Amino acid sequence: MIKELPAVLVPVLVAPLLSAAPAAADPLVFGPCPFEGAECAEVSVPLAPAGPGDAELGIAVSRVRASGTPEEYRGALLVNPGGPGGSGLEYAVRKGEKLPERVRRAYDVIGFDPRGVGRSAPLDCGELGGLFDHPAPEPVPAGARQERAHLDRLAGMAQDCLRRNPNAAAFNTANTARDVDRIRAALGQPRLNFLGVSYGSYLGAAYAHEFPQRVGRMVLDSVVSPDRWHDFDVQQARAVLRQREVLLDWIAARPELGLGSTAGQVRRAYARARARLAETPARGAFGAAEFDGLVYKTLSRTERWRPFAEALSAYVRTGDASGLTPELPEPDPESRNYEAALRTVKCADSTRPSRAEVIDDVRALRRADAHPILTGLEATTCAFWPAPAEPARFGHPAMPPVLLTQAEQDPTTPLTGAKRMQAELPGSRMVSARESYSHGLFASQRVRCVDDAAADYLVEGGLPERDVRCQGPGLPE
Known part of the structure; x- marks a missing residue:
């Protein structure tokens, strides 16, 4: 040591x-x-x-x-x-x-x-391409049709922001x-x-x-x-996958949680839960995209790990999703503002990725893991944004x-x-x-x-x- x-x-x-x-x-x-x-x-x-x-x-x-x-x-x-x-x-x-x-x-x-x-x-970007609709579409596109729909949603985000904010x-x-x-x-x-x-x-x-x-x-x-922000987001997505492996191992070391005693067993339980939510969203609003968002948030702070594991276990064993699904009301002005500012600043700061690059990076993450977490890839919408007038320098x-x-x-x-x-x-x-x-x-x-x-x-x-x-x-x- x-x-x-x-x-x-x-x-x-x-x-x-x-x-x-x-x-x-x-x-x-x-x-x-x-x-x-x-x-x-x-x-x-x-x-x-x-x-x-x-x-x-x-x-x-x-x-x-x-x-x-x-x-x-x-x-x-x-x-x-x-x-x-x-x-x-x-x-x-x-x-x-x-x-x-x-x-x-x-x-x-x-x-x-x-x-x-x-x-x-x-800043307020309005509907932000449907970002606040629940359940959201499957966030990890697979195949040409889903990839085109994914790019369309990103374009909608950019259009909503730029139309509402001419001084973006x-x-x-x-x-x-x-x-x-x-x-x-x-x-x-x-x-x-x-x-x-x-x-x-x-x-x-x-x-x-x-x-x-x-x-x-x-x-x-x-x-x-x-x-540039898009590259940072992709680096983060890979780090999030590594962190999820640590979480799965941590859960497996605690078989009393009821998700398995090996990382493989826990991973299969995790995948079943996600697939079930994708098919039948809990409360009609909490689907695969919302689940991925919860996992993304969970992985950032270890004090959230046990509550998440207990909630996932309850859902897998009994179908009780109450621990996983927070209330999903209409987004408040603070949430709308955060999401609008997040994307506006990223797109105003650094050179944009091409549309082909966005899809290539998503495919690479899918090759790395069947269920990547794409929640943090906010700069993908910058593919449809004007070039920055003044990129950030450090x-x-x-x-x-x-x-x-x-x-x-x-x-x-x-x-x-x-x-x-x-x-x-x-x-x-x-x-x-x-x-x-x-x-x-x-x-x-x-x-x-x-x-x-x-x-x-x-x-x-x-x-x-x-x-x-x-x-x-x-x-x-």
Whole structure:
């Protein structure tokens, strides 16, 4: 077993402010929030750097004040929960409660809804090609006819978004990074201190490209690769299949769950359940696509494994689907907004796949496994989207080194992609956790070695002198 390396700290040399003057922004005036635990404000940002006229958007911002003394204070720490499409306004409260105490004492935790999300000019793509219809069609096309229907659904998603959002190209990560800089300036902060999780890591790396001399202390957790979104989605789909094998083995080691005592037996039970739901959706709405979506969500966090296995067992043994099938009401505005922003940002960020490439990748995943999980392949709809006006770019030679934290078995943001992003960020260090299977690591999985290293960096300003591997929590009991 590899021994845990000590987190020796070295000072971070912050580059001098050599860039253009800070983004113009009036000081934020905070008042009540529509939720407890924070105060809220709004900052105005241009729709695009060279947009039509003087069109502006309002970006909603929240603040949870630091709890420490003036001597402990380190400034503002902007946080982003991921997505793209995740609302960050209340996240400042939720994540703030999980941060190590010395970080909470040192920083005002700043949340915000990125452009197109929540209370910041929310996007709405309407029916999104029937995405909210239940039961959804079989999500894994087999044969030419199903493949054509699959492409038609993707085209419908793109058409719905573009028809409703003529300025969709402006809702990209580069512009969101510029919005972040306006928030920084409005807070009166000379540099950006930032904690970005999942897509938030992608946003942080893009900010470092746009404003390298304004990067302060930056923790990028559960790191997205720098590849175009479609390639990342395919990499994730393969990692999800590997994670499902781990789950099947884990279930087989617990024969009391009633799904079998070997991975083969569990796999057959799983396949029977999926086929049955495809044939006769539970409650008339929960079919194969909904089942795949539940599995995708389950695989991202190990605390969901036992409840899923128990629910699957009940369905296989007795036909009781109540544990598998959540209520499927009409999608609420928040869900519609999330799905719209997710696809709009991905398609505005990176070069699009061809239609042939979309089908080739689906076929490759089917060759890898008869029942691949395609839930996370949102960028496939970009095959029907205009080419991006400004693809996202990452890192810069002038930026200071930053800290990455990564669960080594995370299926949602695979380790190999995280390392490729690290290579884009000069001098950066990674603190990873082996035997760590969930998405979201820092201040999430309670790995002390990880949390201490990140807190040391945020509060004291020193990075480990080399990458560090910590022992993760392992699989659930």
